[in-house]
Amino acid sequence: MSPPPASSAKTALVLTGGGARAAYQVGVLLAVAKLSTNRRKNPFPILCGTSAGAINAAGIACLADNFGKGVAVLASFWRNMHAGDIYRADPIGIGVSGAHWMTMLTLGWLIRSRPRSLLDNSPLRELLSRHLDFRGIERSIANGALHALSISASGYESGDNINFFQGHPDAQPWHRVQRIGIRSKIGVEHLLASSAIPFIFPAAKIHREFFGDGSMRQLAPISPAIHLGAERVLIVGAGRKNEHQERRRVDSHPSLAQIAGHALSSIFLDSLAVDIERMQRINRTLAAIPPSIRENNEIPLRPIKALIISPSERLERIAAEHAGALPWAMRMMLGGIGGMNRRNGTLTSYLLFEKPYTRALIDLGYADTMARSDEVGEFLDL
Numbered sequence: 001m002s003p004p005p006a007s008s009a010k011t012a013l014v015l016t017g018g019g020a021r022a023a024y025q026v027g028v029l030l031a032v033a034k035l036s037t038n039r040r041k042n043p044f045p046i047l048c049g050t051s052a053g054a055i056n057a058a059g060i061a062c063l064a065d066n067f068g069k070g071v072a073v074l075a076s077f078w079r080n081m082h083a084g085d086i087y088r089a090d091p092i093g094i095g096v097s098g099a100h101w102m103t104m105l106t107l108g109w110l111i112r113s114r115p116r117s118l119l120d121n122s123p124l125r126e127l128l129s130r131h132l133d134f135r136g137i138e139r140s141i142a143n144g145a146l147h148a149l150s151i152s153a154s155g156y157e158s159g160d161n162i163n164f165f166q167g168h169p170d171a172q173p174w175h176r177v178q179r180i181g182i183r184s185k186i187g188v189e190h191l192l193a194s195s196a197i198p199f200i201f202p203a204a205k206i207h208r209e210f211f212g213d214g215s216m217r218q219l220a221p222i223s224p225a226i227h228l229g230a231e232r233v234l235i236v237g238a239g240r241k242n243e244h245q246e247r248r249r250v251d252s253h254p255s256l257a258q259i260a261g262h263a264l265s266s267i268f269l270d271s272l273a274v275d276i277e278r279m280q281r282i283n284r285t286l287a288a289i290p291p292s293i294r295e296n297n298e299i300p301l302r303p304i305k306a307l308i309i310s311p312s313e314r315l316e317r318i319a320a321e322h323a324g325a326l327p328w329a330m331r332m333m334l335g336g337i338g339g340m341n342r343r344n345g346t347l348t349s350y351l352l353f354e355k356p357y358t359r360a361l362i363d364l365g366y367a368d369t370m371a372r373s374d375e376v377g378e379f380l381d382l
Contacts, residue, residue, distance in 0.1 A: 010147055011380060012230035013044035013060075014222055017051025017215040017268045018238030019197060019350030021315050023078045023358035025056050025236045027365020028309050029071045034366075035373055036382045039068030042140070043380045044234070045147035048163075048224045050214040051268070053236075054151045054194035055128070058186060061149040062132050064140035077131060078358045085127050086353045087119040087201070089327040117202040121192070128188050137166055137186060147171065149186055150224040152214030153193040156203060161217050163224040164190050164206070174227045178219060181227055197264070197350070221272045222279055226304060232379065235276065236365075237310035238268055264350050279304055307379045311361075312368050318360050320345035325354035 015025050033039055042064045049057025056074060063070030083089040140146035148167025155162055164184040165171060174181040184190070184206075193204035193211035203210040215221075225233050283303045286294065294301070323331070323345065334348060352358075369376055376382070 010045045010229050011043060011232040011234065012046035012048060012225035012228070013057070014225055014233055014235045015047075015049045015053030015057050016221060016236065016238050016272050017053055017195070017213060019052055019264075019268075020081075020319075020353045020358060021238040021268075021349055021361065022052030022056055023081070023361035024238060024311055024315070024365040025053060026071070026075050026078045027362040027367070028236050028369045029056075029060070029365075030075055030362065031366045031369030031373070032376065032380065032382070033068050033071045034370070035377050035380075036067070040066050042067040042070075042145050043382065045145075046150075046225055046228050046230050047146070047148070048150040048152070048228075049194070050152040050218060050221060051195045051197070053238075054214060055191050057149060058132060058134075058137075058151065058191055061140065061146055061186075062134060062136035064136070064146040065143055073131075075362065078362060079355060081353050081355050081358045083327055083330060083351075083353045084123060086124045087121045088123065089330050117196075118200050121196075121201045124195070125188060125192060128191055132188075134185075134187055141166070141168055148228045150181070150228060151186055151190045151194050152218060152221075152224065153190065153196075153204075153206070153211035154214055154216040154218070156210045156212055158209060159217065161214065161219065162211065163227075165224070165228065167228065171228050176223070178217060179223060181224060200351070215268050215271070218271050220275050220278070222275050222304075222306075230304065231302070232305040233307075234376075234380065235272070235306060235308045237272055237308065238315070262346065265346060268350075276306070276308060279306060305379070307376065309365075309369055309372070309376075311364060312371075313364060315361065316345035316349045318364070319349035319352050319357060322352060322354065322357040322360065323348050325356045326352060 015022070032043065036043065042060070044060070047057040047061050047064075049055070059074040059077070060067070060070045063073065137146065137149055148165050148171045150163045150165040152161060152163050160178050160180050163179070163181045164186060165181055166184060166186045171183075173183055189204050189206050193206055194214040195201065196203050196212045198212055198216060203212050205211070222233060222235065282301060286301055286303045289299070326334070330351070334351075
C-alpha cells in the first residue's frame with residue numbers, strides 16, 4: 001500500500017544536541033501530550049533530531065502512530081537513566097580508557113592501537129537495539145502518521161553535515177554548501193553517529209565514511225525541517241535563550257573541564273541561536289514583500305512560523321547539584337580535570353546520564369512548557 005498524499009501544511013519538531021541535557025526535551029514532549037485532546041495523534045509529521053536529540057526524535061518516530069505511547073516510553077527511558085546505560089562507567093572501563101590515553105600521550109610512537117575516544121559507548125548501542133523498533137518508522141509513514149524523520153551527522157572525511165532522512169516519497173534530497181539531505185533507512189548506526197560527541201564517544205561508520213556528532217559543522221539546524229516541507233517549527237533547545245553571563249575578573253587559568261565544556265557549548269548551542277536569528281530576519285524581509293511579487297519573481301522562500309522552548313534555568317547549575325550521582329570512577333576522572341567544581345558544571349551537564357539529573361530536567365521541561373500552555377496549544381492546534 002502506498003503512503004497517503006503528503007499534507008500541504010506540516011509542523012516540524014526540531015530537537016537539538018546536548019548529551020544528557022536532552023532529557024529536558026522529554027519534559028516538553030510530556031507537556032505537549034498532556035495538552036493534546038487526541039494523545040494518539042502525532043502533532044509533528046516532521047521530526048528532526050541531532051545528537052541526543054536524534055535519539056529522542058527516533059523514539060517518537062518509531063511510535064508516531066501512537067504519540068502518547070511514544071512519549072511515555074521515551075520518558076521511562078530517561079527517568080530510569082544510568083551512566084552505565086550510555087557508556088562504560090565502571091572502574092575497569094574508565095581505567096582501561098585512561099590507560100590507553102596515557103600510553104598514547106607518552107609512548108604513542110611505539111603503539112599501533114590508538115584509543116578512538118575517551119569513553120566506550122557500546123552500552124548505548126545495546127540499549128538502542130533493545131528499545132527501538134525501527135520498523136515503526138516505515139509503518140508510520142505508510143499510515144500517514146509521519147511524513148519524515150531526519151537525523152544529522154557530521155562526516156569526518158567530507159566535512160559535510162549529512163541529514164539522513166526516511167520519509168514519504170514526496171520528500172526529496174537536497175544539496176547545499178556543506179549541507180546534504182540523503183534518503184536512508186534509519187537505524188542504530190545513524191543514532192550512534194549523530195550522538196558521537198567528539199573525543200568523548202567514537203565515530204560511527206555509515207556506508208563509506210565515519211561520522212561524528214551532528215552538531216559539528218551544523219550551519220543551519222532548522223534547515224532540514226524546511227527542506228522536508230515544514231511551515232511551522234517547534235524548536236526545543238538545550239541552553240537558556242540568549243544565555244550570557246556577566247564578565248568578571250578571573251585570575252586563575254580555566255580548567256580542562258571548563259575549556260571542554262565551553263567547546264561543547266559552542267558545538268551544541270551557538271549554531272541554533274544564529275539560525276533562529278537568521279530565520280526571524282528572513283521572515284521579516286518576506287513580510288515586507290507582497291505575496292504576488294514573491295510569486296511573480298519566483299523567490300524560493302516562504303515564511304516559517306516558529307516557537308522556541310528552552311530551559312528557564314541554567315542546566316550546568318542543576319548538574320552541579322546532582323554531580324554526586326555519577327559513578328565514583330567518573331567522579332574521579334572529572335574531578336581530576338576540574339569537572340566537579342560547582343562553578344564548572346558545564347562539561348558535567350553533558351555527561352550526567354543519571355536519573356536524579358535527568359528527572360530534574362524532565363520536570364523543568366514539563367513546567368516550562370505548561371507555563372506557556374495557551375501559546376503551545378494554539379501553535380500546534382492541540
